[in-house]
Amino acid sequence: MTDTELDTELAPATEPERIRIRTLDPDDATAVGGSALASLALTWLIYGRLVPLTGGLGFWVCWYIIFVTAVWAVTRQLSDAIHARDQLARVIIWSGGMAVIAPLLLVVGYTISRGYHALRPSFFVEDQRYVGALSKSTEGGGAHAIIGTLQQVGLALVISVPLGVMSAVYLSEVKGRLARPLRTATDAMSAVPSIVAGLFIYAIWILSFGQSQTGFAGSLALSVLFLPTVTRTSEVVLRLVPGGLREASLALGGGDWRTTSRVVLPTARSGLATAVILGMARVIGETAPLILTIGGAFVVNANPFSGKQDSLPYFVFRLVRFPQESQIDRAWTGALVLLMLVLVLFVIARIIGGRGPDHIGRLRRRRLKKEGLA
C-alpha cells in the first residue's frame, strides 16, 4: 500500500463531496468512438483492397495510427488545438495502460493452453524415473522438481528472512551510522544478475569449500537474491508504522528491544508477511542461479544437503530444449505448475496485505478471549 492510499483511507469521513472533474464529455466520447470505427473501415479499405498487404499485426498497427490521427483531427475540427492535443494524449496514454495488461493475459493464457493437456494428478506424485525419449507426455511427472523447489525456496526463506527483517530493523529502527550506505548497498545488491549469484555460490561453496552441487547450494544462491529484496520491502513496511506508537512505547519505559519486538514488528506483521511472500513469488521462478548449483536430477531426492536435486524452473529449462514434442509438452506442464504456484503466492500476499494492522486472526482472538481482553 502506498502512502497516498493510506492517507486517503485515514482521512476523516466528513470530507466534503468531491467535485468530479473527470466525467466523460459526450462530445469527446463520440469523437473517440467514431474515430475508432472510421479508422477501422479505412484500414480495411487500404489494407485489404488498395494495397496488397497481409498480416494481422500490420493491420492493427495501421489501424492504430489512423485512429490516433483521426481522434486528433476530429477534436481539432470540433474545438481547438489545445483540446485536440489533450485528447491525443488521453488516447495514447490509455493505450499505454492497456499495453501493460495485455502481456499478462497473453502469457497466462498461452501457458495454460500449452500446459493443461499433459497435466495429470500423477504429475505431482511421480518423477522421471521411467520416462524415456519416446514416452508420452502424460507419463511420469515433476514430483522431484516440485519437492526440490519447495525445499530450496524454504531453506532460502529460513536463511534470508531473519537476516532481511533484522537489516530492515537496523535501517528503520536502530538507524545507525551504516544506515545510509546500507540502503545504497541493498539497492545495488537487489539488482545483482541472478546468474552472478549462482556463479558466486559456485565459486565459494563448490570450488573453494569443496562441496558438491546440492539443493542447499541452490538455496544459498537464492538467498543472495532474496536478502536484499526482503530488506528493502520490509523497510518500506516498517516505515509505515506510525511514529506515535514508538514514542508511546518509549515513554512508557519500554526499551528499544521491547519497542521493536512488542510494538513495531507486531504492527507491521501483515505487511512483513506480504513482503516475504511477494519476494518468494519472485524467487521461486529463478532459474539461472540453479543451473550452476543444484546439478539437476530426474528422480526424487528429498535430502537437500546431499546429492543433486532438481527444481521446477530448471526442469522446464532442461526439457524445453529437447527436440521431442513430448518433452516440450512436459516442460509446458511444469511451466504451468510454476505459474500457478506464483499466482497462488501472489493471491495469498494480497489477501494478507489487504488486512490492516488492527486485524486480529482467529487464533489470536481465541487467545485474547481466554485472557478476557476481547
Next chain:
Amino acid sequence: MTITIEPDVEIVEERIDIQVRRSTADRVYRAAATAAGATTFVLMGLIGTFLLVRGTGAFRKSGFSFFTEFAWQPDLGGKFGVGAVLPYTIAIALVALTIAVPVSILAALFITEYAPRRARRILTSIVDLLAAVPSLIYGLWGLFSLQPRLVKLSKWMADHLGFIPIFRVRAEGPKTLSLFPSSTFIAGIIVSLMLIPICTAVMREVFGQAPTNEKEGALALGGTRWGVIRDVILPFGRGGIIGGAMLSLGRALGETIAVTLIISPVFTPKLDILSQGSNSIAALIALKFSESNELGISALMAAGLTLFVITLLINSMASFIVSKSRSGEATEI
C-alpha cells in the same frame, strides 16, 4: 550511544541529545541488527572477491585482450574475451529499453492520472503480478508464441527500413523468414516485457508524488490534463524516469534465462540487430558452464565479474537518481 529526537519545526537546526543507559537486551538487539545489516556489505565484498580470485587465472592468461577479443575458446587453449559478447549484451538491453521506457511512462501516467480510483489499485496489482511472472515463462512464451510473429516484423523492417544501418540485413539470394529468428531484436523485445513492470512501478511511485497544489494550480489556470502532465508531472518526475530507465538497464544486462532461450550464440560482431545470432554475458555463462574445463570456468568467472561490476555501477547510480528525485529536489524553486 545517543538517541536523537528530531523536532518537528524545521527551523531549529540543533538536535536534542538524550543520554541513555541501555539494558543488556537492548545492547544485544542493536548489535544483532547491526550484524544483520553488515551481512549485505560482507556479501557484496565476497561476491567481488571470489569472482576476482576465481577469474584471475583467465585474466592473467588473456590480459587486457579479455575486453577486446571476439572469440571464446578457452577450453581449446584458444583465445577468449568478451569483445563481441559485451556489445551484444548492451545491444539487447538498448532494444529492450527503447520499447520498455516509453510504454512504462505511458502506463505510469495512466495509473496515476487517468485510471479511475478503483481501477488504480487493480492496475498496481497487475503490474506487481507481471513483475512476479518468472522470466523463464516470458522466455518460453517469447520462444513459442511471439517469435514466429516477430520474424515477420523483422523481415518487414529489413525490407523497408534497410537504409538504416542497424536494420540492414545482407543476404545471399532472397531474404527468407529463416534469416530472422534468435536475433538481438527479438531477444530485446522479450526482455522489454520483463522490464516494463519494474520500470512502471518506479515511475508510478515518483509520478504519484508530484505536488498536488502545483497540479491543481495548473488546472485552475485553465490547463488541460495533458498540460498538467507536460508542465508539472513530467518535469517533476524526470529523476524517476531516468532512474527507472537505468534500473531497467541493470536488469536487462543481467537477464539470463529468457535471452538464453531465444538467442543462438555467435561470437562475431555485426552491426545489424535483425539477423539471426546474438549473445549476452549471462547467456554465455548459462550455456558454456556445463561444458567448460578449469580455465573455461575461470574465464566465465571473469565474465561474471565484468557483468557484476557493470550492473552494480548502473544500479547505484539509478538508486541515487531516484532517491534524489523522491525528496523533491527537482521541483524546488
